[in-house]
Each structure stands twice: as C-alpha cells, then as structure tokens.
Amino acid sequence: MGKTSLIKQFVEGIFSEKYLTSIGVKVDKKIVSGGYTPVQLLLWDLEGVDRYTGFNPRYLRGCSGIIFVADTSRFASIPEVMELHDLASEHTDAPSILAINKSDLAPSINWCEDTVSKHTACFKKTFRTSAKTGSQVNAMFEAMSQIVTME
Amino acid sequence: MHASLIQTLGLINCAVFQRQEDQRFTLLEGNHDWLKPLFEYEITVDTYTLEDKSIFLDDFMIDAVDFWENSKAKKSCNDNQIKSGIWTEITDGGELYLEAIAAIIDRQQILVINNVAEYYSQQKETLQIARELLISNDEIVERHDYLSERIRSILIETAQSGLGLPLHQAIKHADIGVIITNENVESLEINPAARDIFDCSKSKSEKNILVIIESLIKRQHHNTSEIFNHPNPWSGELYWHAPPTPQKWLKLNINPVFNDVGKVSYWIFTISDITRIKYLLQTNEDLALHDPLTGLPNRQYFWQELQKQIKKRQAVTLLSIDIVNFRSVNELYGYLDGDELLNQMVKRTSAILTNGDFMTRVGADEFMILRRRPKGSNENEYEQSILRLSDEIVSMSKQALFTKSDRKCVLPVKIGVSHFPLNAINAEELISCADLALASAKKSMSKDIVVYSEKLKQASQRRLFLENALKNAIEQNQLEVFLQPIFDIESKEVIKAEALLRWHLNGETISPVEFIPIAERSDLINTIGRWVFATVCDIQVRLSEQGVKLPITVNFSPKQIYDLHLINFFRHQIEEHHIDPDLLELEVTEGVLINNYNKVKLFLEEIKDTGIHISVDDFGTGYCSLSYLKHLPIDTLKIDRSFIEDIDDNEDDRAIVNAIIAMAHSLNLSVIAEGVETQAQQQYLIDHKCHIAQGFMYGRPMPVTDFIANIQNNNQHQGKH
Numbered sequence A: 001m002g003k004t005s006l007i008k009q010f011v012e013g014i015f016s017e018k019y020l021t022s023i024g025v026k027v028d029k030k031i032v033s034g035g036y037t038p039v040q041l042l043l044w045d046l047e048g049v050d051r052y053t054g055f056n057p058r059y060l061r062g063c064s065g066i067i068f069v070a071d072t073s074r075f076a077s078i079p080e081v082m083e084l085h086d087l088a089s090e091h092t093d094a095p096s097i098l099a100i101n102k103s104d105l106a107p108s109i110n111w112c113e114d115t116v117s118k119h120t121a122c123f124k125k126t127f128r129t130s131a132k133t134g135s136q137v138n139a140m141f142e143a144m145s146q147i148v149t150m151e
Numbered sequence B: 001m002h003a004s005l006i007q008t009l010g011l012i013n014c015a016v017f018q019r020q021e022d023q024r025f026t027l028l029e030g031n032h033d034w035l036k037p038l039f040e041y042e043i044t045v046d047t048y049t050l051e052d053k054s055i056f057l058d059d060f061m062i063d064a065v066d067f068w069e070n071s072k073a074k075k076s077c078n079d080n081q082i083k084s085g086i087w088t089e090i091t092d093g094g095e096l097y098l099e100a101i102a103a104i105i106d107r108q109q110i111l112v113i114n115n116v117a118e119y120y121s122q123q124k125e126t127l128q129i130a131r132e133l134l135i136s137n138d139e140i141v142e143r144h145d146y147l148s149e150r151i152r153s154i155l156i157e158t159a160q161s162g163l164g165l166p167l168h169q170a171i172k173h174a175d176i177g178v179i180i181t182n183e184n185v186e187s188l189e190i191n192p193a194a195r196d197i198f199d200c201s202k203s204k205s206e207k208n209i210l211v212i213i214e215s216l217i218k219r220q221h222h223n224t225s226e227i228f229n230h231p232n233p234w235s236g237e238l239y240w241h242a243p244p245t246p247q248k249w250l251k252l253n254i255n256p257v258f259n260d261v262g263k264v265s266y267w268i269f270t271i272s273d274i275t276r277i278k279y280l281l282q283t284n285e286d287l288a289l290h291d292p293l294t295g296l297p298n299r300q301y302f303w304q305e306l307q308k309q310i311k312k313r314q315a316v317t318l319l320s321i322d323i324v325n326f327r328s329v330n331e332l333y334g335y336l337d338g339d340e341l342l343n344q345m346v347k348r349t350s351a352i353l354t355n356g357d358f359m360t361r362v363g364a365d366e367f368m369i370l371r372r373r374p375k376g377s378n379e380n381e382y383e384q385s386i387l388r389l390s391d392e393i394v395s396m397s398k399q400a401l402f403t404k405s406d407r408k409c410v411l412p413v414k415i416g417v418s419h420f421p422l423n424a425i426n427a428e429e430l431i432s433c434a435d436l437a438l439a440s441a442k443k444s445m446s447k448d449i450v451v452y453s454e455k456l457k458q459a460s461q462r463r464l465f466l467e468n469a470l471k472n473a474i475e476q477n478q479l480e481v482f483l484q485p486i487f488d489i490e491s492k493e494v495i496k497a498e499a500l501l502r503w504h505l506n507g508e509t510i511s512p513v514e515f516i517p518i519a520e521r522s523d524l525i526n527t528i529g530r531w532v533f534a535t536v537c538d539i540q541v542r543l544s545e546q547g548v549k550l551p552i553t554v555n556f557s558p559k560q561i562y563d564l565h566l567i568n569f570f571r572h573q574i575e576e577h578h579i580d581p582d583l584l585e586l587e588v589t590e591g592v593l594i595n596n597y598n599k600v601k602l603f604l605e606e607i608k609d610t611g612i613h614i615s616v617d618d619f620g621t622g623y624c625s626l627s628y629l630k631h632l633p634i635d636t637l638k639i640d641r642s643f644i645e646d647i648d649d650n651e652d653d654r655a656i657v658n659a660i661i662a663m664a665h666s667l668n669l670s671v672i673a674e675g676v677e678t679q680a681q682q683q684y685l686i687d688h689k690c691h692i693a694q695g696f697m698y699g700r701p702m703p704v705t706d707f708i709a710n711i712q713n714n715n716q717h718q719g720k721h
C-alpha cells in the first residue's frame, strides 16, 4: 500500500522501490508548521493487517487521527480499507483521511471510480498521493495536522 | 519468582521491573547494555520513572497502569498479563525491537521489557517472503485481468474482420498463456506461452489443451457447463499432473466476450503457472502460522479457523487442555527436556485425533483441539465421541514419557470442553466457556475433564458475586466467629475451642469452605485472617472476664505465610489485649508443611517465639513423615475427620488413626480426633489412647455468647457431681 513509504517520504524525503515489510509498530515524529501554530505529529506506522497479522485495537487508543492507505494499482485495496475503517470506528472516533497511494502508476484495470466516491464520505478528506514522486504527500499530512488541531 | 515468570513466558533477553507504590520502578533483573540508551544511561540509579523514554512505551503504560490497578476487579482469572505488541525503538545506539509485558505476579506489579530482536528478524524474514508472494499473486491477477481486457477490446474492434494480425501480436509475446475460442468453446487461437505450460510441441493437437483444461475444471471444481452456459467470468486454480511433466499449479481465468446483441462470441482463457508461488506460499504459511516448537497451528491460525467454522454456523466442540504443573517440569528438568517432553506429548496426542480435528498450542503448556460435528450425526453419539476423545487424552497423559537422558516424567492433563452453538454465540465466548470448564477441572481433585454447563457459569458468577461482597463483609459486620468445643473424654471437660468463621450475607450463612478459597485468591485472606485473630483476642478478654481460661485455636491459611508483617501483628494484638499467648493456637494444614518446608519452618519458629501454640489440622491427608514432623515446632496433631467417619468399618482408616496416635505419642505431641459423632467412634478412641476429641457429640460450632453460657452450665454441672 505504501504506509511506510508515505511516512518516509514525509519525514525524510526519501523513497525506495524495495519493499520491506513492517513488523509491529514504529513511531516517527515530525513538526508541521504550515498552520498558525506548529504541530508535532507522532506518526505510528503500523504493520499491515492481513492473513498473517490481526487487527490490534490497542494501537488506536489515544490516537488523534488515522490515515488509511489504499493502492491505485490494486482495486481490492479499497474494500480492504473500508473493512479496516469499520473495524477502527468500533474503537475510536478519531477523524480519518483516505490516501489513495501510488498515483504515479496506472490505475488497476478493475478500478471503479464510482465505488471509490461512494466511500469517500467516510473520510474527512481524500488524497491521491504518491510516495514515489512525493505528490500530495505533504499536503495530506498537513491536512491531517489541521484536522487534529481543530478537533 | 521472576525466574519462573521468565521461564513461563519463554523470555530470555529481557529486563524485569517492579512497580513501587510511588509509581517508580526498580529493576529486578536484566541490566542489559541495550537498555542503557533507552533510559539515557540512567540505569545505575535505584529507582526511576519510565516516563518520557519512549512514546510507544508511554502509551502502553496507560493500559498497563489500568491493568495493574484494576485487574483485580476484572472477571477473567487467566488474564494475568497484557502485552504491548512489538515495536521498534530508535535510540542513539541503533534500533531496538522490543515488546513490553505488564503482569501481576505474587501480587507484585511487574513490567517486563523484552528484547525480541531475534524473533523480530525471524518474523521479518518469514513475513517478508510471505507478503512478497501475496503481492506477486496480486500482480498475476492484475496481469490476467489486463491481458483479457486488452484482447477483449481488440476482438470487439476487429469484430468485422475476424481474428487478425493485431490480436496475434498482442498475444504472441505475452508470458501468460492465452487461448481464444468461439462461442462453442472450440479453440481459435493458442499462444506459445499456453503451449509451454502444457508442454506441447507444435505438433500436438491444440484441441488437446482445451480437453485437459475442461477435464481439470470438471474434476477439481464443478461442471464446465455451469461456466459456459451462464456466461460469467470465472477464475480458479487447477492442479495438473501428467508424468513425465512435473506437477503444476495453474491459475486460469475465463472471460466471455459479447457481441452487439449480447450473445457470447468468444471465450478468452488466460493461464499462468503459479507452482512456485503456491509452493513458497505454503511453506511460508507453515512458518507464519505454526508454532515452531511443536509444528502445531499457532493461536492466530487457530483463531482464523475457529471463526471460519463459526461464520459457517458449523457445530464445533472445543477442548481446552492444560498440563498440570508443567512449570515444575521445566524447573526440574530444564528447558530443553521440557520442550522435548512437550513435543512427545503433542505427537502422542495428535496420533489419536481424527482427520479434520484441529489442534493448536495456545500457550506454553496450553493446547486446544477443535472438532467439527459431522453433519447429520446423532447428538448422543457425537457427545460420546467427545468424551471418549477426552478420556483417551487424559489417560494417555498419565503414561510416562522419557527425556533424552532417559529420565521418566508424567505430564497429566486437565480438560475443559465447550460446544458451539450450544454454549456460546461466538468464538470468544466459546473459548471462555472452555476455559471456565478447564479452570473448574484444574481446581477439582477428582475430575480431569469438565464439560461446560450453565451451572458452571452460575457457580462462577456466584464466586464473583461473593468475591465482591466479601470485600465489604468486615466493614458491614457480616463476619462472626463461632466457637466449637474441644473435649477431654476422660475428664468430660471442654479444654479448648476452635474458632470457626461464619459469614452472614443477606440472611444466608455462607460456609468458610465456600468463601475462604475465594478470599485466598486475593489479598482479602490477609485482612480476614488478621480480623479473625484480633476477634479471638477480644473473645479471650471476654472469657477471662467470665473467669474462663480456655485456649482457642485459629485456622491459618497457607496464603498468610506471605503476609510479611503478620507476626508483628500477632505480637501487637497479644500485648494490646494483655492476654497470655498460651491461650492462642494456630492450626496449619498438613499441606502447608509439605509444600514450603524451609519457609514454613522459619515461620513456625517465629510463631513459637511469640508463645502461640501450633497444631496440624487435617492430619493424615498429606504425606508428612515422622522425621519431617520431628524438626518442626508443633504441639498437637488433629486427625482428619474423614478417618474418624469410617472408623467402624474401614480397616485402613483404623490403621491410619492408630499410626497417627502412635506417632503423636512418640513425638510427645497431643492428639485430637476431629468429627466424632457416635458413641462407637468415641469408644474406639478411648481404647486407643486418644482422649481428646471434637465433633457434634460434644457440641457444634456456636456463637460466642452461647458457648460461654454452655461452658458455665457444664462447669456447674461438673461441680455438682
């Protein structure tokens, strides 16, 4: 999906093609000073939820916002994200953003924009990001910092 | 204690902290170098706060503190720890891979920080491959879809001119096999990749490939007519084995192409060889979803499987299995042997499972077996089969196993059983029912297998209710000390009394047999134990005001040994009440003596120093030997009531009673028979030189006021004679 890549692009300005799976949680910090007052974001990069690793609601406690990451090149990532969104909303009211990542790639042949737009209402905002080119990455994290300071 | 905790959790490279009352922490164990950068090299100080060292840890601490401070109130008794999950901590010494565990052990609040570097890298390696495979699987799906779509659009564009050059070029160099057929599924085009997959040289009939595919679908999925008569896209995996070609796993997509009037004009088959992915996926799945020690499915896998069954509304039965006292096996034989024994135990058990049973290792020495109830099976027969399975597992577990060094060991198990949907509506509930049944089996002396029932749940609810109510029992004056006379048969005088606790709750009188075990599970036993002692001191004051001088014995719970300042409390009470410690006696059970010899010996000696006497209660039920008793400062043995009960017609019991009396005489201890109810029993005791007795014959436990009245009566009576 590109969760780790998005954070890396945002915090360090680096992108790597090589896929390195995440294990557990890694916390990064970055100060965002786009708004009136600088906000320190504590970014929790979670291991993806799949057949090998379950969903752990403990990580949601105390969170101020959630970024759900989907993948342009894999339409199945949309229903997957929605399932996670529903799971998460059982545990937190934190506002969320949808990042449809890998916007540098051609969309999946199955991509269905109508379905996507049906779901975007569940999120405060939706961004088409690319961790590779950096497109919309800062914009998305800045939007997140604004959303969490407003809440 | 920590050693055993660490053993139980299988932790090696960890730091163990104890949380103090001031909420600071002391490091009990594991002053590792890797800790230092995390704690900014503060590790030399005695106590420190763990705040602000790690964002992740700070967050976990909120849960941990809640767990430490409130877990007593929580229902579940097997939740004695919570885990943070793995996290990566970036320090100036590099990345650390850690997991935190909050636990309560021996009533102490313990935080473990576990360095899981090894597990992390192993897990990372396994999951890296597994997830890469998932990704490549997704990519293949995507490529099939892409190619089909491309072919479809070419076919539609060139509908008038028939199959031509553009199409040919599009599929010639594709690395996915393509077959295009007409509406009757007769092959029109086959690309080289498709030929390669089926190992066909050009000469082989193209029709042949389609025949193979159709027959594979027919055998492994369903009737092909269902696919071709209802023109929907179809996709699936096929297993193809035609020696000498090595076996292959194939991914096949079939897509219809419709003409202007909505009729199928072509079928597009796309095929790829996924053998490698399939194989790697399988081996990795084995690694990711199995317990490395026993090879059994792990908790995660089990959970998935259980949920799958429940989602299908499949009736299942869960056996929750626990090895009795496995901890001590590890302590006795060491880890490697412990592991070896576990492995043998698993092998032995798996051998009696039937196809479709699912066994998993959920904890160090905890296992679960999931059995599906066969469709249409007779309920009775099915239940019998479950009982047979449980019985077999239990009886097999009592047969000895041998370590590599040929040391003999027995790993007896206890089993709790629950049924879905009979007992539970979801997976969590089903597991907790099985665990509740298991807990009850573990507590029972006689039963190894307990099947969950409503009654069990009610009993556990009652326990919880009582546990809560007990907290306020003292404050609300619900506890009362009764006295039961201990009688000298020869002089016909009451020479002692035993203090027995009663709990009056909403008009019901609850027996200590029921509530003392509940109190023992928490700190309450200490409070209650102290309260009883103080109350008995009060009673002594009352008695002496009446001119009665009579020793009173107080029961002592094994758990009170851990009440550190208990002896000081005793001394203080004795002084405050100005009573003669000669008039006080503690009754300890035989079990206490055996389990903790050294600690108990010290403790009893300290008690003796205060002047309080000591008797051994329920004697004969444990296995105390003469030589053992000789070195303990004991005054009296009390023969357990169960031996007296059957003394008239059970020869073994008579032999035991005689032996105890002889033992007492030879050690110069006095001996008391408990539970004497009949003339015959009394006569037997007189004949065998035991003349002190307690039992309904001489008086039931009664309120102190009645007791005093009785004694005064009795004394007057005696005086008259």
Ligand SMILES: Nc1nc2c(ncn2[C@@H]2O[C@H](COP(=O)(O)OP(=O)(O)O)[C@@H](O)[C@H]2O)c(=O)[nH]1
Residues within 6 Å of the ligand: A001, A002, A003, A004, A005, A006, A016, A017, A018, A019, A020, A021, A022, A048, A069, A101, A102, A103, A104, A105, A129, A130, A131, A132, A133
């Ligand atoms: N082309 C492209 N690839 C990306 C992008 N973001 C991530 N990737 C790649 O996708 C793979 C998974 O990325 P990762 O950040 O590890 O995903 P995570 O599992 O969600 O954390 C890696 O191989 C990345 O290089 C993107 O925006 N564009």
Ligand SMILES: [Mg+2]
Residues within 6 Å of the ligand: A003, A004, A005, A020, A021, A022, A045, A046, A047, A048
């Ligand atoms: Mg990641």
